[in-house]
Structures are given as structure tokens and as C-alpha cells.
Amino acid sequence: MTNSAVDENKGPRVEFDSATVEQIRRHAHSSMEAEICGVLVGTIKDGITRVQACIAGENADQGGAHVTFTQETWQHIYRIKDAEYADSSIVGWYHSHPGFGIFLSDYDVFIHKNFFTAPHQIAWVFDPHSESEDCFGWVSPDDLGPVKFSVVEDGAGGSDTAKPSSKATIAPETVSPAQNWEKYFLSRARSLFVAVARAVVVRRTVSRKHIGQADQGMPKPSALEKQTNTTTEKEGDTQKASSASLTTRSQRENDNPKGD
DSSP: OBOTTSOTTSSOEEEEEHHHHHHHHHHHHTOSSSOOEEEEEEEEETTEEEEEEEEEOTTOEEOSSOEEOOHHHHHHHHHHHHHHOTTSEEEEEEEEOTTSOSOOOHHHHHHHHHHOOSTTOEEEEEETTTTEEEEEEESSSSOEEEOOEEEEOTTOOSGGGOOOOSSOOOOTTTOOGGGGHHHHHHHHHHHHHHHHHHHHHHHHHHHHHHHHHHHHTSOOOOHHHHHHHHHHHHHHHHHHHHHHHHHHHHHHHHHSOTTO
């Protein structure tokens, strides 16, 4: 598989091992609603970026139309790389666009310009709904665009023996966000709604916690207050007893009037 429509004189030349491409596709198919991500591992030789493996971005912040490499994601990536690919380099990254085409969004460009700044580092985008995919890289020191790539059978090595895949790719010029703007917008709106709902839950939880702490922190009555309350209660009991006694006496006097 190649994207022959692009200018091969711009950007790095790229070769993907077929097994790596299939692994990326499987990862993307595991999440048909939210974006997934990971890094590409390989070597740089004779001006060719050779992608030989990939590492899934576990614990990434995923959404319907965005994905973010978190600190936990990078820790996982470097742990796997040091253990299994110590002699290789991170040559780029990959992510999915579930249902809204092949392109680099503004946020994708931001990620690439901040984490994958080397001239040979690339971005691979795959849409698991349409099975379309393409490769992007630095076509100039300041601009990203589609770059030449080919997929080779494992172990083939070298562009002279590259064997194109039977699956075709859709160039970013033929698929735009406008073709799936409704789904893209709904995904963004759903992500925003979830974020707002989480904020409301956190706020309510914090408020309840503060109320509980306020109840627990109310001052307890002092010993003097307890004694005063006890004295007041005793005086009230004495008054009740006196009142009852007077009532009984009055009844007796009424039952036995003087002079009988």
C-alpha cells in the first residue's frame, strides 16, 4: 500500500512493517466510539523512517473526537520501550478517527508539534469505520502534511523489495471533517457534557463533605452549660411538683369546704 498522490520529495520516506499496521488496526477496532493512540517504534536509515513496532497508549485521556497522552501513558510507553525495544527509537505516533475521516485536527497538530518535533517523526491516522488510513509528517520545518509511505512484509526491508498491500488508502484531500461534521460535532458535545457532569458531581461531593465537617465541628456544651441546664430542669420539676401539690390541695378544699 502506498499513497502515490503525495509529493515524495516532501517529508520523510516511510516504510511500515505489515504486522505493525495490522496491530494498529486491531487497536482502533477495539474502540469504535472513542479515539485511541500509541507510539511508533523503529529506526532511521538512509533517510527512511522504518516503523517496526508500536506501543499502545494505555491510560490515555480518550474522547469521541480527541485523545491525550497523559503522564501515566508516557510512563507505560517508556517502560515497554526500554524492556522490549531498547535499540530502537520512537519515530512517531498513531491515533484513530472513529467515523470522521483522515486528517490532522488542530489538536493533533498541537500534539505533533510538542512531542514529535524531529524531522523524521510521523503521525499515522486510521478510521476503523471506513478502514481508511494515511501518514503525515514534516513537509517543511513548520508545516505538516501527507508523506510518502509503503507497507512491506515483515523482514522484507528496503524500499526496493517493498510489497504494496491490497488495501487502498484515502488521501486526506478526499476526506474532510465536513463530510462527517454532524458526527464530529456530536462527539465533541458529548465529551463536553461528560466533563460538565463530572464537575457537578465533584462539586456536590465536596459540598456534602464540607457540610459533614461543619456538623462534626460544632462546639459541644461546656460543663457550666450542662450544670445550668440541669439546674433549670430541677427548678422546673420543683415548680411542677409545687403546682401539682397546690392543685391537689385546692381540690381537697373544694371537696371539704370549711364549716362542715
